[in-house]
Amino acid sequence: MPRRPPLTDIFLYGTLRHLPLLACVLGRDTAALDLTPATLPGYATHWAKGESFPLLTGGEGAPGLLIRGLDNDDVSRLTFYEAIFGYTPQEMTVATMTDTHSTLVFRAPDTGLVPGDPFDLDDWAALWGDISLTAAGDAMARFGKVAPAHLRPVMPFLRARGWSHRLARDTAPQTLRSTMTTADVDLQGRPRRYDGFFRMEGLDLRHRRFDGSWSPRVEREGFVAFDAALVLPYDPENDLVLVIEQMRYGPLLRHDDAPWVLEPIAGLIDAGENPADCARREAEEEAGITLGDLRPMTKVYASPGYSSEFFHCFLGLCDLSRFDTGIGGLDEENEDIRSHVIPLARAMELIATGEINAAPLAMMLLWVQAHRDELRAGP
Known part of the structure; x- marks a missing residue:
C-alpha cells in the first residue's frame, strides 16, 4: 500500500492568524498563500489565563485560517516556531464553508495552563502584535542554527526587547536639543555581529548634520540591550x-x-x-x-x-x-x-x-x- 504523502495543509487558530507575524515566521509575503477561513468543530479558543497566547478548549467551533499548499520549507519554519513554545502538530479535521479537510493543527503542551476569557485576535494584536513580531524575527533568524528547545528559555527576553521598542515611543522632550528624528538618519543596514542573550548589531548609516548637510557614511556597532x-x-x-x-x-x-x-x-x-x-x-x-x-x-x-x-x-x-x-x-x-x-x-x-x-x-x-x-x- 503506498504511503500517504505528509500533510502540508495547516490550520491556524491563534496568533499566527496575524498576517505580519505569519509572514515573519514563513520568511515571505503572505499575499500568495492559499488562505481560507475555517472552523475546528468541537473546540473554542480562549486566552491562556495570565499569558499572551490562546488555548483550544471545548466549544462549538474554533475559528481560524486554513493554509493549503505549503511547501516543505514553510512547514519546517512553522514547526520550528511552534516548537519553541512546546506546541506539537496533530492531524485534525476542519470545516470550510464548502467541505471538510484533514490538516495539521499545532496544540499546546499539557502543562496545567488554565483557560481564561474568549480569545480575540484584534485585542491580542493591539497589545502583543509588535512585541511578538520583534521576538519572532529574532527567533527565526536562528532557524536552522539552533534547536527550538534552545530558544524556549530565551523567548521571554526576546519579547522584553520588543517591549523596549514599544516603551521607546515615549520620546523625551526636544526643547534644547535638536528636533531632528530618525527621518534624519539614512540607515542602509543592520547586520548582526552576535546574537545571544544580548545582541551586537552593526549600523551602516549617514545622518543629517547640524548645518543641514549629510554626514559621510559610517559603520558602527551597538549593544542591543533591554x-x-x-x-x-x-x-x-x-x-x-x-x-x-x-x-x-x-x-x-x-x-x-x-x-x-x-x-x-x-x-x-x-x-x-x-x-x-x-x-x-x-x-x-x-x-x-x-x-x-x-x-x-x-x-x-x-x-x-x-x-x-x-x-x-x-x-x-x-x-x-x-x-x-x-x-x-x-x-x-x-x-x-x-x-x-x-x-x-x-x-x-x-x-x-x-x-x-x-x-x-x-x-x-x-x-x-x-x-x-x-x-x-x-x-
Missing part, C-alpha cells in the same frame, strides 16, 4: 536609604580587582509590564521589601554612545527603621544580593570617596539629596 526599572528605597522620616551589593560582570571584564558593586535595586522589565510594577517586583525579589509610595525620578539611557539600555528610575518611599542588612535574590537566577540600610549622609560620603562607582546609584542618590527637604517635609 529596558530596566531601577528603584532606590528611601525613608524620609529617618533619612535612610537602602542599597544593594552584588558581584557584577562589567568590573570583572574590566579587570577591576573589586567586582562587588553597590547599586540600586534593578531588573529587566518583562514584556507588557509597567516599569513601576517591575520596580515593586524587584524590590520584593532582591531585598524582600514592600514599597509604599513610588515616585518617578528620571528616565535615561545608560550609555547612548553604543548601547540601547534604558533605565526607568523610581524612588520608593518606605519605613527602613527596622530593616537590617540581609541576603536576597532569586535562586533560579543565581542571585546573591546583600542589602544595606545606611543614612543618606553616609551614602553621599561613599559617592565622594568613589566607593559608590555605579553611575545609576550615584545619580539617584544625588536626586534624593536635591529633593531631600521636600521629601522630609511630607506630602
